[in-house]
Amino acid sequence: MVIAVLVTSVAAFVVSAAWYTGFGPVWARLSPAGAAARPSPWRLGAEFARTVVLVVAFALLARAVGVDGVAGALGLALLVWAGFPVVVLAGSVLHERVPVPLAALHAGDWLVKIAVVAVVLGAWQ
Template sequence: MIVHLAAVTVAVVASFLISSVWYAVLGRSLARLSDAYAGTSRPPAWHALLELARASILAAVLAVAADRIGVTGVPSAILVALLAWAAFPLVLLSGSVLHERVPWRLAAIHAGDWLLKLPVVMLIVGLWR
């Protein structure tokens, strides 16, 4: 199994930056859709640490999956990322809309974040050999 620590580290930083920009741009929309985001201008520092931990898990798991699946180029990396997006964030977020009455626009914002970062992370960890 080939998993490069440098690739995982770069993917973690990329994932964190993508999400940071995504949610900074959509902050007002989030505040309108959920009380959890209302009145907050900047999240506490410990949120950033937890996001880095989550991004680390994501990058490490995708690195192992890319190695096991045999991702060898851009098309296969993108395909695996899109399949992962459909199987996990899309299924989970649509379930929250269906069963927990989460506003579909809020779920769509979160789905968009995942749709952006999964391909980037997979490209980094899948092609760094």
């Protein structure tokens, strides 16, 4: 399981990095923090650690509810995505005046990332 977690974490980290690289100009336009964000070793390490936590949590949840295979993992990923990051991001729009396009940008990253996690872990089984 350790190898699966590491491989999945690397894949999700790379996809997320590609997301924000591709949407970097949009992110910079929508957010002062996005405009100021610069990769640094500690940020990359922290982001990779966050990704490992996501992968481990997803793997344990999938095991606990008896999900196996890519299709089941993708279904769980969609449920997790809608139930957690989307709800949190909607709260930031409602209560903190985060612009909807910025929340949507982050929600898109979460959707792609959790889908990659589901596909890699689901295929690993």
